[in-house]
Amino acid sequence: MPAPGQPYLSGAMDATDPELFREVFGRFATGVAVITSAGSGGAGGMTANALCSLSLDPLLALVCFENRARTLPIVREAGRFAVNLLTAEQERLAGVFASKLPESEKLDGVAHRSEHGIPVIEGSLAWAACELEELIAGGDHTIAIGRVIAMGLGDGGPLLWYSGRYHALPPDSGP
Numbered sequence: 001m002p003a004p005g006q007p008y009l010s011g012a013m014d015a016t017d018p019e020l021f022r023e024v025f026g027r028f029a030t031g032v033a034v035i036t037s038a039g040s041g042g043a044g045g046m047t048a049n050a051l052c053s054l055s056l057d058p059l060l061a062l063v064c065f066e067n068r069a070r071t072l073p074i075v076r077e078a079g080r081f082a083v084n085l086l087t088a089e090q091e092r093l094a095g096v097f098a099s100k101l102p103e104s105e106k107l108d109g110v111a112h113r114s115e116h117g118i119p120v121i122e123g124s125l126a127w128a129a130c131e132l133e134e135l136i137a138g139g140d141h142t143i144a145i146g147r148v149i150a151m152g153l154g155d156g157g158p159l160l161w162y163s164g165r166y167h168a169l170p171p172d173s174g175p
């Protein structure tokens, strides 16, 4: 990393620097989701932005879980998870689900319903409930591939994550 106040160079830099790696991928603007799940051990969830749609035939989505994330064993045991894409008005929820609050308390006071036994957060921008197809090791993360079994759309503008903080689109950005 360059010293504070020093600009980054556009050329190649130290390819072993984890802080630079964070900075590089922090420039990839994303939406923000909460991944929820519930099994015999209870319900839980975590804020995530390392996710994407993977396949149209069949419909598959992919989420990357840090191996230490407490939501991962819930997903592994339940064999199901939901992707809840957040609206800009749900920034507080992003904070709750990014925290280490006891897993059993994270959904307390959060309006949600059950879809195929998976908690789906009310008021989300969009959601997809998935049956877990595969878990793949990826360094200190685990890639979960889920087959979509239900999905839906809500209203509002997206909560965004860029350069280490939350953002919202300017008013009247559509759709």
Ligand SMILES: Cc1cc2nc3c(=O)[nH]c(=O)nc-3n(C[C@H](O)[C@H](O)[C@H](O)COP(=O)(O)O)c2cc1C
Pocket (backbone or CB within 6 Å): 032, 044, 045, 046, 047, 048, 049, 050, 051, 064, 065, 066, 067, 068, 069, 070, 071, 072, 094, 097, 098, 099, 100, 103, 161
């Ligand atoms: C904007 C944002 C995006 C995040 N994306 C991910 C992610 O994709 N995967 C992940 O494992 N953790 C991600 N995290 C960190 C988790 O939300 C955090 O470690 C959380 O405490 C995990 O909760 P759990 O231990 O209850 O599962 C993200 C945090 C924030 C604020």
